[in-house]
Amino acid sequence: MNAPQSTPQSTAAAVPHDIRVGVIGVGRMGADHVERISRRIKGARVSVVSDYLRERAETVAQAAPGARVVDTPEEVIAADDVDAVLIASPGQFHREQVLACIAAGKPVLCEKPLAMNPADAHDVVRAEHESGRASVSLGFMRRFDAGYGELKDALEAGELGTPLLLNCKHRNADVLPGFTNVHMVHDSAVHEIDAISFFLEETVVSVQTLTGRSTENAPEGLSDPMLLLLRTASGTLVTDELYVSTRSGYEVRTELVGSKATATIGQDTGLVTTQQAGGCWGGAVPADFRPRFAAAYDAEVQAWIAAVADGSLVAPRSATAWDGYVAAAVCEAAEQSLTVDGAVEVTMLERPGPEGARDEH
Amino acid sequence: MNAPQSTPQSTAAAVPHDIRVGVIGVGRMGADHVERISRRIKGARVSVVSDYLRERAETVAQAAPGARVVDTPEEVIAADDVDAVLIASPGQFHREQVLACIAAGKPVLCEKPLAMNPADAHDVVRAEHESGRASVSLGFMRRFDAGYGELKDALEAGELGTPLLLNCKHRNADVLPGFTNVHMVHDSAVHEIDAISFFLEETVVSVQTLTGRSTENAPEGLSDPMLLLLRTASGTLVTDELYVSTRSGYEVRTELVGSKATATIGQDTGLVTTQQAGGCWGGAVPADFRPRFAAAYDAEVQAWIAAVADGSLVAPRSATAWDGYVAAAVCEAAEQSLTVDGAVEVTMLERPGPEGARDEH
């Protein structure tokens, strides 16, 4: 990031270059990120784009002034005009691509999951540790939601006392056909599993997945709703209700029960109307996660760019490679629990450090 | 209930006698009932009172115009001027006293529990069945709470679709020293266990009691909060959070997740203020169950009196002897679950009927 030539009468620091971001994978999520960086993220621009569909990459690049298209993820990572990499490719490629970023010494923001299984995720953790510095951020965007932030602030300020219970609800209007119990764990519950890391900063020691009576609206083969019950090392219990065929809309609510106070987020109201039709009062439920978490995505990417610009590389409160490993380990146990009675113990490899990679949130 | 002498010009039915209620046990709850019947319940008066402390019975009877005091529960039940009996004595006497009421052919409203164990409770169910008619009401007053009624109405109207999950929260400001995990199940959770009978009208097949990290405010030996996880015959899952040392106040919230809609009760607001102190908005949490359920107690007793007066003896939606047996059986399993891993199966004796005693709600 070299300084531009400044005018002689300047009294302030030189204008820095924008961080040049290479984006790997521009399906819906990646395209959103390209649009976000190009329109709303201060201090960054998309410089290089790749996708396994070259045509799609070219279309998406139109929205990013100055961006060029290359053929492979490797080219993105290696490009001289790429300061940092955003990975939004399918999950099975994440491990390899993140490892390549670490090897190239480029900070990376990778959409979840970090890898397809705990062992692969731990490879990334180790490689990052061996690189001598933290440079991997993982896209658990809820950590940048205003409500999540307020709850975290209240916890850190001690206003809630000791956390005793964490109750989570995660509801979607619907899912695509083919969405199974395994997807429920890995795609839906994974967000609350990371919320445990974020809010409680503790290890999950066991997880129990409960299925019961299903809605008639669930796709074939999905137990919907599903209930996860997790226990942390300190004994804090976590319930996670997952219900993805509500037909109503997207709702995420979190309640932390502490020894001093309980606190709830996710009940904000927006416009409240009293309607003639049906003689009712109330508000709208967002159709999907995008209106609910749009600001969180923006805040996440902005925080990442700021961290890259100031050299810290990983933003405060961001999910790290280690958080990605933890999520993978807990998801694996939750998936096992689908086929056994009772709780499944979560086994975790050791965390490298504290020397080397960033070792706390 | 004989007709009084009516004036010759009367065009309407004769004025009926008030139902004369005998009250057994006038500790806090029984004294409340005496005061309730004497001041607010139409069509009833307290005629006879007993307590193991004669002096207390005499003091309480002052508040009930025309009431006399007798020495024993047996005298109350046998008295000619007692049309119906309300039992608020300690739980270990309930079985015997309810059986005596059945034998005497007198309708009875018994505070929970019906008996101290499932076998004893089933004795009452059987005796009532053999008596040829339903005459036992059990004091699960929440069934008469306006919110509970609205949720039940919505379910019966099909507005919520198939019930999939029932999430209950039960919080108290504090409990007396000596309150243990067993009390938590039998005194606190029992209300939500009856809520399952009320809302879902289904048998509980298994129950799992989870304890975790406790608040520093819990009495010695109590795991607080505690989590119950129940499963019904149809597979509907029920979570019950019990937390009785909140220091904040009394909160009871219930959410039913149905296949058509979800519905929540217990979040009513009362007076909402914006205060200078602390710059906050909000409302008060009631100190204990009395303000929260005062109207429910009144409605319960009024419905019972109406049922006695019209000869149906047990009010619509009231908990019955069978509901008392179910609660005892589920509580027993929940208590066992405190000392074992995983879920405990609930075993139930058969329900007598359908010939004979009232067989549905």
Place this chain on the structure above:
Amino acid sequence: MNAPQSTPQSTAAAVPHDIRVGVIGVGRMGADHVERISRRIKGARVSVVSDYLRERAETVAQAAPGARVVDTPEEVIAADDVDAVLIASPGQFHREQVLACIAAGKPVLCEKPLAMNPADAHDVVRAEHESGRASVSLGFMRRFDAGYGELKDALEAGELGTPLLLNCKHRNADVLPGFTNVHMVHDSAVHEIDAISFFLEETVVSVQTLTGRSTENAPEGLSDPMLLLLRTASGTLVTDELYVSTRSGYEVRTELVGSKATATIGQDTGLVTTQQAGGCWGGAVPADFRPRFAAAYDAEVQAWIAAVADGSLVAPRSATAWDGYVAAAVCEAAEQSLTVDGAVEVTMLERPGPEGARDEH
């Protein structure tokens, strides 16, 4: 109220007779009161009924065990078996009937209005004063609503500081054709005008009635919504929004802005659902005033009966004859204000007392 013969072993006060209530006028409101007293009001029964439609009186009396029908209001008031009179006849007869009750020495609960104009209302105030004791209650039932009570309690406890503003909203789903601006003042706004007496305990010194753009749903000739702006002697400002063609339902909300805190009532929620249809969350708006204020009517009549029984004749917090006069005087000024620009001063005759009739709330 003579004592009945009591059993020799009685340790308590004798059973008192029920208060025998005579009801004048049994249209919708009067019939409701007959049903209320017969089914829910402890310590009272309807003994005599009259209506200008004899047949209607006979039908309504069926619901009141022991009640007889007479031909005229005079007969009701004079009857030996009438301890207290409830007037629910058309407003133009109220003055005469209340005066007759005062003359007969019988306590009376009169539905609003007390009289058709301030002068007539003041006649009643004077007659009651000359009778030497307060015996007239006026049916402003909101004073017995739980929310109104909580707000009054908070004011009396000093929690809100000095009242600075009172903001009232009064909304109906619809009104009958023929409902005019004059009805809006006398039938709708009158409730908030009494709320000023109740909450602020101050005289209104001026009132301004504003009409503006009307909804297309308003009946011919009605300015709907309408806005009243009132000022009390101390300078407290009151806004009253009246909107009676909302098509949504019945809503009454009151906000008091005090120098220490602001407080709002009327936003209670009942059952909150998240629906599939429209993807919205919310609750129902009651269709009319009956569900909203049913408990307040019960509480009002119960408090009146208790006051009659204990000899105080007018219940604490009940509206009095003087409150009826105040409402008439303010309504008259508000009506005048419909045809002039700016505020109209309210002129009031002196209040008799303090010797004699009850002189404060």
Place this chain on the structure above:
Amino acid sequence: MNAPQSTPQSTAAAVPHDIRVGVIGVGRMGADHVERISRRIKGARVSVVSDYLRERAETVAQAAPGARVVDTPEEVIAADDVDAVLIASPGQFHREQVLACIAAGKPVLCEKPLAMNPADAHDVVRAEHESGRASVSLGFMRRFDAGYGELKDALEAGELGTPLLLNCKHRNADVLPGFTNVHMVHDSAVHEIDAISFFLEETVVSVQTLTGRSTENAPEGLSDPMLLLLRTASGTLVTDELYVSTRSGYEVRTELVGSKATATIGQDTGLVTTQQAGGCWGGAVPADFRPRFAAAYDAEVQAWIAAVADGSLVAPRSATAWDGYVAAAVCEAAEQSLTVDGAVEVTMLERPGPEGARDEH
């Protein structure tokens, strides 16, 4: 805005220069804008800064990489490296500075007020009109608040029907000593006066300012709370409650009563806690306008930059010079109304156009 040299393999549009913003006046508000543009506004940077305190300008410029400091507003406006001007100087200089921007052909975002009186404000409207194109935006940031946007959307979609009433509440924890009734109109009420332009898109024809009982917390000489009553050309009534010594915090609530539905904004909840202290539930009230409207300021400036970049110069829904004139005219009448009884008519000069300057929102 010339294109930079692009790399040969680029498939997309060239990277555009950032819009270079000159900022006049860097007191609290101007410094906030410099920080905002430098850290969060995509596509812009602060290039030149001036303030009457040169030292302050130099300090603030530190936060804006590449910004230089000049001595006078004229130099800012004339600078070659200034594409657009943001004015945050004291209000008495706005007219002159905005006129200079128009003369220089540079788009301008001016903090309110546009000018110190209606005549001066109209000068700006006329000058902009004569320039042949709209280029003046006025800093009524609430138009960019999410809630304001939702309400506007609902109105435009016809969901609320015809607007009948607009009820506004505007509360502050406190104001500085020396804040008078005139400030209340020009600094506080002005926001709701613009809300009328925004939501109703109508002319205010009369305004009445009411003062009553004041809180003991009000500064000497301030009538607090104050009530404004406005009427638009179509007869829609608007109430505006202003109360700036609540000691609680900052609250802005707006309710639009339409012929099809009513809608309320400003009741969002954030974190809801149930506390031990006082046994209450609720949330925090923000201390001042900054947390409440921080996102609106960002959105406002981002929308302005986008409009400058795409050549439209004034953002959709932004307040225009004409809106600034309207606010000045209504404020003047409201101020007059402080000293007279009843409503004061608002007189307005004609709006230039429709040929020429942008003539609708």
